[in-house]
Amino acid sequence: MKKILAFALLIVTLLILVISSVNDLTRLFAQAKYKSKAWWGSDKYIYGDLYGFCYLPKFRINSPQGVDNRVKFDTTATETKKIDLYALSDSYTWEIFTDPSLFYHVNKITFTRLNDRQVTPITLDKTKKNILILESSERNIRLVYEDTAYLTRFFDFKPSLTVQNTAIKPTNNFRFNFKLNDVDANIEFNLWDYRLLTPFKEFKAQLSYSLFNRINPDAYVSDDKRYLLYGITVDTIYKQSSFKPIGKPELNGIIEALNKTYDYYKSKGFDEVYMAIIPNPVTILYPHYNNYTYNQLIPLVQNDKRLKVKVIDAGESFKQARTQIYCYSDTHWNYNGEKIWLSLVNNILKKY
Amino acid sequence: MVFNSLQFFLFYIIVTVGYYLLPHRFRWLLLLLASCYFYMAFVPIYILILAGTIIIDYFAGIYLEKIADQKKRKRFLILSIVTNVGILCVFKYYNFFAANINDLADSAHITGQLFYLKILLPIGLSFHTFQAMSYTIEVYRGNQKAEKHFGIYALYVMFYPQLVAGPIERPQNVLHQFHEEHRFNFENIKSGLMQMAFGLFKKVVIADRISILVDAVYAHPRQNSASNLAIATCLYSFQIYCDFSGYSDMAIGTAKTMGIDLMTNFRSPYLSRSVNEFWTRWHISLSTWFRDYLYIPLGGNRVPVPRWFLNLFIVFLISGFWHGANWTFIAWGALHGIFLIVEIIKNMLLKKAGYSFKPNALKSIFQALITFILVSFAWIFFRSPNVHTAFYISGKILSGNFSGATNFAINQFELLFTICLIVALLIKEYYFAIVSTKNTTFFIVMFSIIMLLCYLFGIFNNKQFIYFQF
Numbered sequence: 001m002k003k004i005l006a007f008a009l010l011i012v013t014l015l016i017l018v019i020s021s022v023n024d025l026t027r028l029f030a031q032a033k034y035k036s037k038a039w040w041g042s043d044k045y046i047y048g049d050l051y052g053f054c055y056l057p058k059f060r061i062n063s064p065q066g067v068d069n070r071v072k073f074d075t076t077a078t079e080t081k082k083i084d085l086y087a088l089s090d091s092y093t094w095e096i097f098t099d100p101s102l103f104y105h106v107n108k109i110t111f112t113r114l115n116d117r118q119v120t121p122i123t124l125d126k127t128k129k130n131i132l133i134l135e136s137s138e139r140n141i142r143l144v145y146e147d148t149a150y151l152t153r154f155f156d157f158k159p160s161l162t163v164q165n166t167a168i169k170p171t172n173n174f175r176f177n178f179k180l181n182d183v184d185a186n187i188e189f190n191l192w193d194y195r196l197l198t199p200f201k202e203f204k205a206q207l208s209y210s211l212f213n214r215i216n217p218d219a220y221v222s223d224d225k226r227y228l229l230y231g232i233t234v235d236t237i238y239k240q241s242s243f244k245p246i247g248k249p250e251l252n253g254i255i256e257a258l259n260k261t262y263d264y265y266k267s268k269g270f271d272e273v274y275m276a277i278i279p280n281p282v283t284i285l286y287p288h289y290n291n292y293t294y295n296q297l298i299p300l301v302q303n304d305k306r307l308k309v310k311v312i313d314a315g316e317s318f319k320q321a322r323t324q325i326y327c328y329s330d331t332h333w334n335y336n337g338e339k340i341w342l343s344l345v346n347n348i349l350k351k352y
Numbered sequence: 353m354v355f356n357s358l359q360f361f362l363f364y365i366i367v368t369v370g371y372y373l374l375p376h377r378f379r380w381l382l383l384l385l386a387s388c389y390f391y392m393a394f395v396p397i398y399i400l401i402l403a404g405t406i407i408i409d410y411f412a413g414i415y416l417e418k419i420a421d422q423k424k425r426k427r428f429l430i431l432s433i434v435t436n437v438g439i440l441c442v443f444k445y446y447n448f449f450a451a452n453i454n455d456l457a458d459s460a461h462i463t464g465q466l467f468y469l470k471i472l473l474p475i476g477l478s479f480h481t482f483q484a485m486s487y488t489i490e491v492y493r494g495n496q497k498a499e500k501h502f503g504i505y506a507l508y509v510m511f512y513p514q515l516v517a518g519p520i521e522r523p524q525n526v527l528h529q530f531h532e533e534h535r536f537n538f539e540n541i542k543s544g545l546m547q548m549a550f551g552l553f554k555k556v557v558i559a560d561r562i563s564i565l566v567d568a569v570y571a572h573p574r575q576n577s578a579s580n581l582a583i584a585t586c587l588y589s590f591q592i593y594c595d596f597s598g599y600s601d602m603a604i605g606t607a608k609t610m611g612i613d614l615m616t617n618f619r620s621p622y623l624s625r626s627v628n629e630f631w632t633r634w635h636i637s638l639s640t641w642f643r644d645y646l647y648i649p650l651g652g653n654r655v656p657v658p659r660w661f662l663n664l665f666i667v668f669l670i671s672g673f674w675h676g677a678n679w680t681f682i683a684w685g686a687l688h689g690i691f692l693i694v695e696i697i698k699n700m701l702l703k704k705a706g707y708s709f710k711p712n713a714l715k716s717i718f719q720a721l722i723t724f725i726l727v728s729f730a731w732i733f734f735r736s737p738n739v740h741t742a743f744y745i746s747g748k749i750l751s752g753n754f755s756g757a758t759n760f761a762i763n764q765f766e767l768l769f770t771i772c773l774i775v776a777l778l779i780k781e782y783y784f785a786i787v788s789t790k791n792t793t794f795f796i797v798m799f800s801i802i803m804l805l806c807y808l809f810g811i812f813n814n815k816q817f818i819y820f821q822f
Contacts, residue, residue, distance in 0.1 A: 013366050
């Protein structure tokens with residue numbers, strides 16, 4: 001009997017180790033866990049990715065978007081579809097770019113994710129206006145916008161090809177942050193990430209927060225305790241931080257790279273190239289968080305006189321917004337933020 | 353793979369269960385493969401270095417035993433030691449020497465620079481090198497028979513619980529245990545698991561909690577007051593103790609669950625009443641290594657007094673340098689050498705003056721406190737990134753100006769909580785050095801409580817053990 005138990009323990013442990021060591025296996029398991037509503041499902045992203053980092057019970061919010069329903073845009077179906085829209089985007093807009101009906105005059109959308117390794121083959125239809133939007137959240141700017149080679153590698157211009165819309169349809173905006181690059185993280189997920197265990201995680205998180213005022217370093221609680229903030233957008237050791245000062249050489253590098261990117265896409269036949277920086281939540285909501293000073297990254301880039309790329313400036317509109325525009329427990333905006341941004345884009349597209 | 357990771361948790365279960373399920377004749381193979389996997393979880397390619405030294409020392413051991421000619425034996429021993437130390441020098445010390453020679457050349461306006469090696473230090477290199485050297489030395493001295501079984505010898509060097517941070521074992525203690533059959537013994541399992549649990553507690557609840565405060569203070573010493581620096585330094589003494597002894601506890605406990613006894617590495621060092629006593633309680637496997645293979649061959653204390661002091665100083669200087677290729681470690685070793693010499697002179701003078709030492713509790717506490725202060729002062733050099741910073745910190749603390757704000761990276765409640773944990777640890781070590789696990793119910797309750805406390809109050813940031821870098 002003892003031997004059977006030992007064998008069973010050995011096999012189960014080996015199985016967990018093997019699954020955790022093979023990313024694809026863990027990914028399969030993860031997809032099943034995210035879909036499941038049973039005890040073995042995962043709560044990691046259901047209540048927002050930042051909740052999944054820290055498990056503070058206060059932020060277990062059933063609708064992390066803060067508003068119940070997605071805002072639908074009335075971009076009339078009768079309009080002339082004269083624009084082919086292309087986009088390089090990050091997680092803020094992946095979902096938006098799957099739906100051409102949200103945009104004025106748009107015939108089709110081809111988008112690729114900023115962290116994608118694959119290259120999308122495209123052919124520009126010269127009978128249409130070809131517009132490219134470079135969208136990135138503020139936290140990614142200093143990582144991707146200073147490298148022209150990176151920004152120009154996403155599309156492969158193949159005039160002879162018949163092109164399909166290669167956009168990948170994400171099923172849930174909150175599920176794309178899952179990274180499988182670390183065996184230990186995989187083991188933690190496979191061994192420990194079950195709905196059944198969420199109360200224990202929440203108890204530990206609340207205990208640490210109440211006694212020691214500490215939560216997982218990937219998240220910060222805002223001063224007014226209303227929002228969770230993404231750690232890397234706050235902590236000044238990270239380039240993604242809204243408070244890490246930016247020097248002149250780095251700024252020059254970004255402007256130069258953006259201008260070269262602009263020239264490149266224009267030379268390939270795009271009618272216009274726009275850039276949209278989505279501000280970090282902390283930039284808009286708590287620009288003086290923990291007595292830090294905002295590094296002014298967005299105004300410095302957008303207002304630079306050398307910049308050739310046209311700007312879709314969401315910052316000012318966000319500052320003036322009277323509704324909640326970011327999720328309380330997620331790194332992203334909610335549907336109000338999305339709506340404001342879409343209006344800005346549509347105001348531009350209407351002019352074509 | 354660190355002991356405080358989930359990967360290790362699974363790995364440990366697989367290896368230990370597999371160990372008892374396998375017939376004795378295959379166990380060495382399982383342990384060797386497991387040790388390879390464990391080591392390769394850090395930087396896989398470096399296993400080749402380990403394999404190289406294992407092959408050289410294995411054959412050196414066999415020849416040392418076979419050959420009768422003393423001169424030839426000595427040559428083989430030297431060859432083995434030079435190979436081991438050579439690898440250590442290349443990987444650990446070359447860039448340090450190159451940097452210092454280049455600096456000297458610069459200041460003497462000599463053109464030309466030594467090149468630097470772009471290499472990472474293989475994890476635990478100093479530990480397994482010393483363990484391998486102790487084997488050839490003991491075979492040379494005739495205290496240990498050469499191991500004929502290559503796999504068992506490789507396992508002696510690579511046995512995963514103590515591969516990367518000790519205890520640095522002696523062949524006489526361990527090699528025969530790999531040949532013996534260890535039947536499943538529940539007492540061993542209980543006692544091993546209990547020691548592992550205490551080790552984990554020391555690491556994740558105490559050491560990693562203290563590190564939050566210490567790292568923040570030592571990262572910006574100029575922005576911190578003397579009192580902040582003094583508190584951080586005192587706490588660092590406990591951080592490094594809990595970190596390193598926690599690792600040793602987990603290593604010894606892991607081996608114990610497989611029926612293998614490893615040597616004790618710590619015996620409540622901060623209860624020592626002198627620096628001399630401290631070194632009989634701190635990192636015992638290293639201090640005895642230096643005693644047996646360096647201090648005694650140099651003549652030990654059976655030489656004229658000045659030479660004795662020189663021997664002590666040399667040993668501590670090298671011991672400091674063993675820890676890392678940085679002047680800070682050399683200064684740390686030198687400080688301990690000086691403390692020890694001053695202590696011996698003091699004892700000599702007291703003896704000459706006819707003073708007889710009558711121990712009493714108050715005196716012992718006072719002596720332990722003085723020893724702790726001296727040891728903590730030396731840790732400043734150990735912890736600082738460079739000698740310049742170490743002098744700045746020690747100067748600021750010694751200035752005696754303790755006014756100024758005491759803001760830490762942890763809140764006051766957590767600081768108090770940490771101090772309570774340290775006091776509890778000292779009391780536990782003083783009164784219950786070994787926790788008996790004979791009563792199974794007591795074991796289950798205690799083990800569960802410790803694990804629960806580890807979960808609730810542990811800092812799980814996968815922070816590596818401090819001694820892994822050596």
